[in-house]
Amino acid sequence: MPERIRVVVNEDRCYLCGGCAGVCPTLAIEVHASGWEFFQDKCISCRICINACPVGALSAEPLEVKE
Amino acid sequence: MSWKYDVVVVGSGIAGPIIARNVAKAGYSVLLLDKKPAIGSPKQCAEGISIRVFDKYDIPYDKRFINREIYGAKLYSPGGYELELRYKEVSGVILERKVFDKMLAHYAARAGADVLARTEALDVIRQDGKIAGIRAKHEDEPVEIYADIIVAADGVESMIARKAGINTYAPPHEFDSSYEYEMLIEGFDPDLIHLWFGNEIAPRGYVWVFPKDEDRANVGIGIASDHPETAKYYLNKWLRENGIPSRKILEINVGVVPVGGFVKELVKDNVLVVGDAARQVNPMHGGGMAEAMEAGTIASKWIVKALEEENLSLLQNYTKEWWETDGKRLEKVLKVRRVTEKLTDEDLDLFIQILSGADAEKIASGDYAEVIKALLKHPKVLMSRRRLSLLKELL
Numbered sequence: 430m431p432e433r434i435r436v437v438v439n440e441d442r443c444y445l446c447g448g449c450a451g452v453c454p455t456l457a458i459e460v461h462a463s464g465w466e467f468f469q470d471k472c473i474s475c476r477i478c479i480n481a482c483p484v485g486a487l488s489a490e491p492l493e494v495k496e
Numbered sequence: 497m498s499w500k501y502d503v504v505v506v507g508s509g510i511a512g513p514i515i516a517r518n519v520a521k522a523g524y525s526v527l528l529l530d531k532k533p534a535i536g537s538p539k540q541c542a543e544g545i546s547i548r549v550f551d552k553y554d555i556p557y558d559k560r561f562i563n564r565e566i567y568g569a570k571l572y573s574p575g576g577y578e579l580e581l582r583y584k585e586v587s588g589v590i591l592e593r594k595v596f597d598k599m600l601a602h603y604a605a606r607a608g609a610d611v612l613a614r615t616e617a618l619d620v621i622r623q624d625g626k627i628a629g630i631r632a633k634h635e636d637e638p639v640e641i642y643a644d645i646i647v648a649a650d651g652v653e654s655m656i657a658r659k660a661g662i663n664t665y666a667p668p669h670e671f672d673s674s675y676e677y678e679m680l681i682e683g684f685d686p687d688l689i690h691l692w693f694g695n696e697i698a699p700r701g702y703v704w705v706f707p708k709d710e711d712r713a714n715v716g717i718g719i720a721s722d723h724p725e726t727a728k729y730y731l732n733k734w735l736r737e738n739g740i741p742s743r744k745i746l747e748i749n750v751g752v753v754p755v756g757g758f759v760k761e762l763v764k765d766n767v768l769v770v771g772d773a774a775r776q777v778n779p780m781h782g783g784g785m786a787e788a789m790e791a792g793t794i795a796s797k798w799i800v801k802a803l804e805e806e807n808l809s810l811l812q813n814y815t816k817e818w819w820e821t822d823g824k825r826l827e828k829v830l831k832v833r834r835v836t837e838k839l840t841d842e843d844l845d846l847f848i849q850i851l852s853g854a855d856a857e858k859i860a861s862g863d864y865a866e867v868i869k870a871l872l873k874h875p876k877v878l879m880s881r882r883r884l885s886l887l888k889e890l891l
Contacts (some may be wrong), residue, residue, distance in 0.1 A: 436675055440652055440730040444538070444748070444749075444750040446750040446751045446752065447542060447651060447652055447653040447751075447752070448652060448673065448721075448750070448751055448752025449673075449752075450652075450653040450655065451651075451652035451653045451654060451671070451752050451754070452666075452671050452721060452752060454665055456655070456658055456659070459653075459655065460653060461531065461616060462531040462532060462533065462614065462616055477668045477721075477722070480668065480672055480721065480722050480724060481668060481671060481721035481722070481752055482673070482724055482726065482784070483674055483727040483750045483752065484675065484676045484726055484728045485726040485728065485729075487634060493543075493767065
């Protein structure tokens with residue numbers, strides 16, 4: 430199992446290009462005209478979006494596992 | 497608010513307004529919407545397009561969106577070999593997308609379509625097991641748009657197509673990440689587009705200079721989207737290593753491009769997917785405008801037929817016709833791409849060196865067979881089993 434993550438955006442780097450939403454296999458990211466939105470319940474922690482971002486605006490934070 | 501149209505088109509890039517225009521011309525009601533406050537801006541594009549598309553898709557050759565006419569291309573290998581392909585006639589143009597896209601939407605509106613900027617599609621509306629329309633938001637105002645036919649022309653995100661249940665998934669290595677400056681740059685022939693190849697320069701992609709003026713160009717890069725470094729990192733590295741001053745930046749553009757294959761099922765019941773959303777992009781160079789125009793033309797033909805005959809099952813013919821025509825062509829291009837991905841820097845040096853000494857006119861005509869023939873004549877190709885087998889994959 431890959432480490433469970435939360436994807437966070439650096440809004441100062443992000444151009445709202447929609448690329449992360451395009452590569453996301455599960456529709457866990459939506460890019461609106463006015464902002465970037467992440468849906469934790471859909472994310473499968475695959476990190477594809479983080480690699481694909483042309484400007485490195487996305488990063489991962491570990492998601493705390495409930496014991 | 498609740499509206500009803502024959503057709504709703506989500507996304508006003510290239511494919512969207514072509515479809516809206518064609519459907520409106522046939523006399524049907526159509527709404528074209530785009531989430532951006534200004535249609536055409538920001539672009540995600542190097543703005544180069546073949547001169548042939550204007551006649552072919554009935555688009556006026558309007559100087560308001562043509563920055564510069566281009567006469568060919570110059571290719572650079574990692575070791576510094578060059579291949580120039582120059583035509584006597586104009587072969588392409590560098591557009592101004594923020595004007596071009598807006599004008600395409602203008603043509604759609606003039607033909608009778610309604611067009612609404614700053615209107616974002618949020619989800620599909622399902623009724624009795626069917627998709628009855630879309631939920632959208634104009635500024636902060638919710639609106640339900642009911643339509644017999646829904647066109648998802650919503651770009652790489654492909655959100656509406658996916659919410660409608662069309663499988664547009666592609667794995668990460670089938671995308672390129674792109675980063676581009678529009679900047680002042682000198683020292684490159686402004687009548688040609690310029691492309692640099694090399695695994696250290698642009699992993700699996702290339703760097704481009706597309707001149708918009710004597711001293712101004714789109715300077716960009718595409719690299720494999722699953723590469724750990726960013727596209728921005730590689731473009732800045734290239735500019736630095738080539739001593740190109742980069743403090744005259746007029747615009748920065750960013751995007752992700754589907755370059756590894758095409759959506760199989762382009763229609764689900766009354767929903768069609770087209771353009772980048774359908775991954776209908778030339779996998780060799782990552783350009784998708786001409787492909788979007790072609791797919792949009794085919795899609796609009798079957799939308800009109802389906803409405804005329806009140807038979808939505810005719811929409812399936814869009815999938816069929818696209819795959820039999822442009823899909824077939826692009827599958828071949830994809831095959832070439834898969835071979836070029838395996839080329840080492842030494843291969844690129846050798847191939848460009850050989851081709852620069854070959855019959856440039858035949859090569860410039862874009863005849864792949866001629867290119868391969870020229871390469872196969874060379875002893876350094878003939879003596880290499882690996883190179884031979886790569887080239888034979890193309891025949």
